[in-house]
Amino acid sequence: GQNIDQPTEMTATEGAIVQINCTYQTSGFNGLFWYQQHAGEAPTFLSYNVLDGLEEKGRFSSFLSRSKGYSYLLLKELQMKDSASYLCAVRGDSGGYNKLIFGAGTRLAVHP
């Protein structure tokens, strides 16, 4: 079967660093996405990894290890507005079309 696991909830302090982990087991692998979703709103794209290693984009970084089926999203210098759900999604072997498999999301609460 296909499975994506991420923690349900996390809390962190404003200004700190938080790491959100994602492990996956899928039929094939053609990239991993991280999305941010505020309550009741659309998910917005944060990052994309297809090769092993770290991708850095401002305060956000994402890491991928394909051999371990593992990724993490690193958020630095946390701000209150970072309180949101973070969705990990994998594009598996889907016969050429852009099918994503989503994890349930990690709800991050940032406290002052």
Add this chain to the structure above:
Amino acid sequence: DGGITQSPKYLFRKEGQNVTLSCEQNLNHDAMYWYRQDPGQGLRLIYYSQIVNDFQKGDIAEGYSVSREKKESFPLTVTSAQKNPTAFYLCASSTGESLGEQFFGPGTRLTVL
């Protein structure tokens, strides 16, 4: 401004009624998707369309129907056959190439009374 619009944001219907959710995009994307989001679960794919006049069932298509008569539009009908239709529905689009990220609309929250 390019983007994806969904309307309405909130929708209430009585049990047994069909309801159609709108999704329009002006990003010139070939591919469009419908997802359902329930609390504590990941987004689940209902239907997708890679090109005009063609669409395929996703993982949870039962009780839903779609059409793709225009590139810009991909409406979703929630029929009375859908046993548990109350959910948050998200529409997305992408360039259609297998490497493209998906862009999401603001969603429609459907409540069936």
